[in-house]
């Protein structure tokens with residue numbers, strides 16, 4: 001007979017606990033919500049009522065339902081109040097000794113049949129379970145933040161958890177409207193094992209002043225469609241909690257340096273900058289617990305005019321190349337009102353690009369996003385040429401030719417001879433060092449990276465890559481151009497992968513390693529990232545779209561430049577590429593696309 005869960009307990013009403021109480025109470029289950037002191041209890045109550053009030057204000061919860069929900073919660077100090085519950089979910093800070101102490105006490109207080117669950121993110125559920133006399137009734141129920149919103153629950157069974165306990169908890173998750181993935185007890189489970197290396201890496205970028213917090217967050221949101229950037233997410237998780245999770249994952253997960261908490265995190269925790277819960281973390285919030293970011297001394301000041309920042313005026317733009325990126329970039333500039341000189345390697349190529357730009361603009365007309373007049377005007381602004389000499393009087397050149405350093409260097413050397421002084425010379429390279437290209441000219445201060453994303457007319461992000469020789473004026477010009485194109489330009493240093501690829505591909509590679517280790521399935525890993533972290537696609541879906549060969553090449557570059565052992569390409573990824581399984585484009589990658 002399956003267990004009925006009519007009354008459950010939640011221990012610890014912090015970031016997670018308060019949300020977990022809400023999840024149960026929303027689904028008609030009575031909750032005994034326990035804290036360590038009256039003050040902490042009051043804080044938990046305020047967090048919970050704040051969350052339910054917001055749901056009412058947004059029209060997601062009726063007032064009567066909110067009142068019924070709150071009436072189901074019995075707020076108490078001390079574990080003794082849990083004597084009659086059927087299940088306890090513990091959500092106290094991420095310290096093994098604390099959790100073990102609480103479990104030992106719960107074991108004494110609770111009914112013999114009560115299931116004891118931990119919401120730990122990284123600690124060993126097995127080690128927690130042995131503090132009780134009923135390790136077979138101990139399980140991990142790992143909710144995601146914010147618990148009322150995120151659909152995923154990771155159910156963690158240890159080697160001794162009874163199968164009926166697992167089955168009953170899975171059924172409970174379903175009743176709560178959650179999707180569960182059941183996995184074994186490994187540091188970070190699925191989602192955090194893939195997430196925290198990425199978060200830590202993003203913090204290291206801030207620490208190294210590689211890019212600003214705003215630019216890193218904007219890059220991941222706009223470049224990858226993530227619901228929030230990594231630093232905003234660190235603030236949501238809580239820096240103290242994130243520190244403990246990283247520290248545990250480092251020790252339990254094979255001492256991968258990428259999980260060694262970046263020193264800045266510890267400093268911020270020591271300084272009381274814990275994120276949203278303390279009102280300040282990477283960002284500053286209206287007040288503790290508030291999601292509203294307010295300006296602080298790090299908030300970038302945007303001057304009224306780009307020229308005030310030292311940006312040069314740009315009216316005429318040259319685009320060199322005839323591939324996918326060049327075609328998209330020509331369209332973007334022409335649509336934004338710039339006069340464009342497209343240079344390809346011959347009339348035939350130019351005709352092809354012209355057709356592609358026209359077709360794309362026509363799609364805009366069909367969809368009602370562009371008038372016929374504007375389409376014709378955009379096309380009329382483009383001059384087609386097969387000689388670089390026609391770039392003599394442009395103000396900006398964007399190079400988007402084949403990704404080969406020798407070709408790009410030769411091109412930049414030619415541009416150096418042809419272009420007038422003061423021109424900004426930009427490369428769209430996604431993997432080559434911009435400084436190499438810059439040094440092929442006599443004017444490296446005028447050379448910058450403008451890394452557009454594919455498809456350029458749609459993707460809102462451009463990475464502005466400044467080398468150690470790029471002048472502030474050149475960077476300001478590049479940034480102003482991005483704004484004029486309606487795109488967000490994020491500024492970063494000249495390192496392999498810039499911001500987006502450097503943060504994205506190691507995560508994808510880690511997912512492949514997790515699959516390779518048979519920890520979980522491609523479907524469950526995809527679910528975990530989509531439902532637990534709000535990613536628009538799971539890692540295997542994305543790898544199949546990007547192409548396994550492209551992904552492998554990027555990962556190799558990162559590994560070669562940064563020499564980080566954890567960045568070594570997953571052998572499974574290499575094998576799939578060798579076997580010709582390249583993703584959608586070849587019909588098969590991690591999934592078979594021929595049968596869909």
Ligand SMILES: NC(=O)c1ccc[n+]([C@@H]2O[C@H](COP(=O)([O-])OP(=O)(O)OC[C@H]3O[C@@H](n4cnc5c(N)ncnc54)[C@H](O)[C@@H]3O)[C@@H](O)[C@H]2O)c1
Pocket residue numbers: 011012013014015016017034035036040090091092093094102119120121122142143144145236237238241245277
């Ligand atoms: N923050 C996240 O995004 C997240 C996501 C999933 C899981 N988790 C996990 O959830 C757990 C809680 O993390 P958090 O971020 O909510 O921490 P938190 O610091 O926000 O909250 C912990 C709460 O536990 C209370 N507490 C401490 N000792 C207690 C005791 N003896 N009895 C009762 N209550 C006690 C504290 O007063 C505090 O309110 C951790 O194991 C963490 O790894 C966190």
